[in-house]
Amino acid sequence: MTSAITPVGLLDSDQVKSVLGAAVLAPSTHNTQPWRFRCTPVGLELHADTERALPVVDAGRRELLLSCGAALFNLRTAIHALGAHPATTLLPRRDEPDLLAVVRPFAARKPDPRLVELAGAIPRRHTNRTPFEKAAIPPSVVTRLRHAAEVEQAWLPRLDAVQLARLRELVNKSHHAQLADPAFVAEWRYWTGRGRGSRDGVPDHAAGAMPADDGGWILRDFGTEPSPRRGRIDASDPLVVVIGSFDDTRLDQLRAGQAMQRVLLTATAAGLDASFISQPVEVGSVRGELRDLLGGGLWPQIVLRLGRGKPVAWTPRRSVADVLLEPDRLSA
Numbered sequence: 001m002t003s004a005i006t007p008v009g010l011l012d013s014d015q016v017k018s019v020l021g022a023a024v025l026a027p028s029t030h031n032t033q034p035w036r037f038r039c040t041p042v043g044l045e046l047h048a049d050t051e052r053a054l055p056v057v058d059a060g061r062r063e064l065l066l067s068c069g070a071a072l073f074n075l076r077t078a079i080h081a082l083g084a085h086p087a088t089t090l091l092p093r094r095d096e097p098d099l100l101a102v103v104r105p106f107a108a109r110k111p112d113p114r115l116v117e118l119a120g121a122i123p124r125r126h127t128n129r130t131p132f133e134k135a136a137i138p139p140s141v142v143t144r145l146r147h148a149a150e151v152e153q154a155w156l157p158r159l160d161a162v163q164l165a166r167l168r169e170l171v172n173k174s175h176h177a178q179l180a181d182p183a184f185v186a187e188w189r190y191w192t193g194r195g196r197g198s199r200d201g202v203p204d205h206a207a208g209a210m211p212a213d214d215g216g217w218i219l220r221d222f223g224t225e226p227s228p229r230r231g232r233i234d235a236s237d238p239l240v241v242v243i244g245s246f247d248d249t250r251l252d253q254l255r256a257g258q259a260m261q262r263v264l265l266t267a268t269a270a271g272l273d274a275s276f277i278s279q280p281v282e283v284g285s286v287r288g289e290l291r292d293l294l295g296g297g298l299w300p301q302i303v304l305r306l307g308r309g310k311p312v313a314w315t316p317r318r319s320v321a322d323v324l325l326e327p328d329r330l331s332a
């Protein structure tokens with residue numbers, strides 16, 4: 001395949017293709033990949049693909065913005081690692097709400113080695129739903145994770161044992177509320193257990209531990225075959241964190257997505273695996289209880305568990321050509 005993609009700012013067409021390739025490796029709810037990109041001579045535009053929104057689990061499109069924020073962080077970081085400054089404007093046009101960001105690569109400069117390290121982690125980050133080793137995460141790594149959230153204007157509050165126990169109850173409550181909703185189940189099943197050849201949705205091989213009502217952490221189950229060999233996640237998972245924002249506007253959610261991805265890549269670079277526990281932020285009433293649990297000042301955006309799990313295979317993506325808006329489609 002030859003590239004007909006236009007150069008953007010300082011980047012030649014191969015570099016544009018490579019930074020977009022990094023962007024599409026971002027995580028997204030149910031692997032919907034709800035993003036589109038347009039290349040103009042001066043900038044890369046990130047658009048929400050609202051046809052890929054999830055009307056039941058994400059009626060407010062908050063998680064769509066988190067997912068697109070993660071893609072934006074990858075894009076910015078990959079541009080930075082190529083030696084260009086990714087000047088980024090969020091939500092630039094009020095009359096075009098689906099245009100989420102414009103990134104203008106310009107002003108060549110020496111890359112920051114910490115961001116180069118995060119760029120290197122982009123293809124190695126995969127959601128890992130397997131049980132994690134019990135070994136505690138060193139405090140210095142936890143500090144780096146907190147810092148990663150803060151640099152992107154979000155917060156990763158410390159949770160004590162009492163709060164973690166309550167959070168497990170909230171996960172349990174929201175998980176069962178979702179399973180009792182036939183519309184949720186139909187939407188989740190639609191994106192689950194995709195076979196070979198599918199480039200979106202969550203494949204069976206990405207399933208990890210089975211949900212168990214025994215006081216541990218309950219992960220959403222993307223497996224189609226129940227098996228005790230898949231294990232369970234007990235209450236002593238090494239680290240469970242909440243990423244929160246001070247407000248809950250679309251701008252905050254887009255920023256929280258960038259913070260989430262910076263935390264995830266910082267974890268990957270530190271040799272940690274991660275998976276998501278988003279049930280308690282998806283069920284509105286439970287999200288309110290979680291907000292109270294955090295002291296009432298933060299809007300919880302995502303819950304992550306971190307540790308060291310068994311190696312997992314990657315979950316497929318659509319190609320760059322599939323997510324380009326005209327006129328910059330790649331020619332065959």
Ligand SMILES: Cc1cc2nc3c(=O)[nH]c(=O)nc-3n(C[C@H](O)[C@H](O)[C@H](O)COP(=O)(O)O)c2cc1C
Pocket residue numbers: 025026027028029030031063066067070125126127128129201202219220275276277278279302314315
């Ligand atoms: C906002 C958001 C919420 C998510 N929630 C969950 C979740 O509750 N449970 C889960 O197992 N995975 C969750 N995921 C992970 C996605 O399923 C995963 O990113 C996607 O399948 C792509 O796989 P990858 O992360 O391995 O690249 C979430 C991802 C995002 C961005």
